[in-house]
Amino acid sequence: MGFKKFTNAAEQLKPDTRFNSLLAARFINCFMYDGKKSTATRVFYDALDIVAKRVKDQPPFEVFENAVNNCKPNVEVRSKRVGGSNYQVPMPVNRKRQQSLAFRWLREAARAKKGKPICESLAAEIIDAAKGEGTAVTTKDNVHRMADANKAFAHFAW
Numbered sequence: 001m002g003f004k005k006f007t008n009a010a011e012q013l014k015p016d017t018r019f020n021s022l023l024a025a026r027f028i029n030c031f032m033y034d035g036k037k038s039t040a041t042r043v044f045y046d047a048l049d050i051v052a053k054r055v056k057d058q059p060p061f062e063v064f065e066n067a068v069n070n071c072k073p074n075v076e077v078r079s080k081r082v083g084g085s086n087y088q089v090p091m092p093v094n095r096k097r098q099q100s101l102a103f104r105w106l107r108e109a110a111r112a113k114k115g116k117p118i119c120e121s122l123a124a125e126i127i128d129a130a131k132g133e134g135t136a137v138t139t140k141d142n143v144h145r146m147a148d149a150n151k152a153f154a155h156f157a158w
Contacts, residue, residue, distance in 0.1 A: 018045060019061050023068065030103040031122075043119045050123035055130075067129035071102035071136045075147040080156050089156045090147035102136070109135035 016024040024044070032040035052060040077088040093101070106125055112135065113121035128134025 016041070021061065023065065024061070026099070027064075027068075027103055027106075030100070031107055043122065046119035047122040047126060050120060051126055054123070054127060063130045064126055067106065067126045067136075068099070068102045070129050070132050071105050071140050072098040073101055073140045073143045074098075076101075076143050077146045077150055080153075082156055087153040087156055088146065088150045089153045090150050102140075105136035105139045109139070 013022060013025055013029070015022050016028060018024075028037065028040050028044050031044060048060040048064060051063050055063050058066075073093050075090050076093050078091050080087050080089045106122075106129060110118060110122040110125045113124070125134055125136060129136050
């Protein structure tokens with residue numbers, strides 16, 4: 001009787017079918033709602049088709065990669081209790097959390113835009129984030145601003 005090797009979710013994830021990319025597969029999984037993966041996949045690919053129509057000079061997947069990179073935060077504030085009071089301590093963000101936060105902010109920004117199909121709002125958010133503007137990038141800037149404002153408590157990060 002041999003031992004079964006434990007695998008984590010990152011090792012089991014297969015690249016997506018159109019772009020053969022793990023980044024796209026991860027985003028589709030994060031975008032998925034209520035276990036409906038085929039719907040999330042269709043929305044993502046439709047959004048990238050819209051991006052391809054609107055941005056002529058770059059491939060749509062490259063625009064998506066730029067959008068994700070522009071949304072990744074470098075530092076964030078974490079609450080730390082020291083001597084009976086809580087401090088907002090700025091801490092560096094590791095790569096995995098950077099990606100998950102970028103995905104979450106893109107997803108929530110797209111879902112917050114009401115009145116048009118989700119693929120159109122996701123496409124608009126991806127294009128905006130690739131340019132360095134939009135709701136998701138604004139969220140990242142706010143997180144950086146909070147960390148900058150609380151630099152005085154950086155010595156509590158250990």
